[in-house]
Amino acid sequence: DAGVIQSPRHEVTEMGQEVTLRCKPISGHNSLFWYRQTMMRGLELLIYFNNNVPIDDSGMPEDRFSAKMPNASFSTLKIQPSEPRDSAVYFCASTQGGRADTQYFGPGTRLTVL
């Protein structure tokens, strides 16, 4: 298996622009997670899906952030409009969905908002 795939790997955009991050989880995995990592705040869980349904989005910082999972093999995280404070590395992870199951992380998308 190719593992969790994220695109793009790097994104540089200007404040106010819309940004869309993409994730393809491992085939057969039922849960998908979006994390944000910064030096100041560490690793933060933004939202997670189970069987394509959002379970907990309490970590989404504000309404500018939205996430979708239209099917089991694809998810997006959208920021509109983007702000400089959104600059971070965004990780997607997937798991089979049990408490003892390992989370498999993608390589991350490094977002820079100028």
Added chain:
Amino acid sequence: AQSVTQPDIHITVSEGASLELRCNYSYGATPYLFWYVQSPGQGLQLLLKYFSGDTLVQGIKGFEAEFKRSQSSFNLRKPSVHWSDAAEYFCAVGAYAGKSTFGDGTTLTVKP
């Protein structure tokens, strides 16, 4: 609600020395515990996990961890550290639907 505490933000050890990274958890039921490692510029990778049985768990890269219920701890150890072990280490406790609560991480620096 579950929580994980990693008391040490940063640890420095000499190459060849032993290592112990601390992790304390809070969870109402039997915990499912994980250690992940993050090398610079990469995502997190599982080192080892505990969910039942023997309280001493062996992982990849020569790491092991011991679950101590009485101390609510799951400390990570390695008898001899290599320069390539320099990374950030995260302890986590597993929950519903595969969600994990992560600690804040411990950054390991290895001196030559």
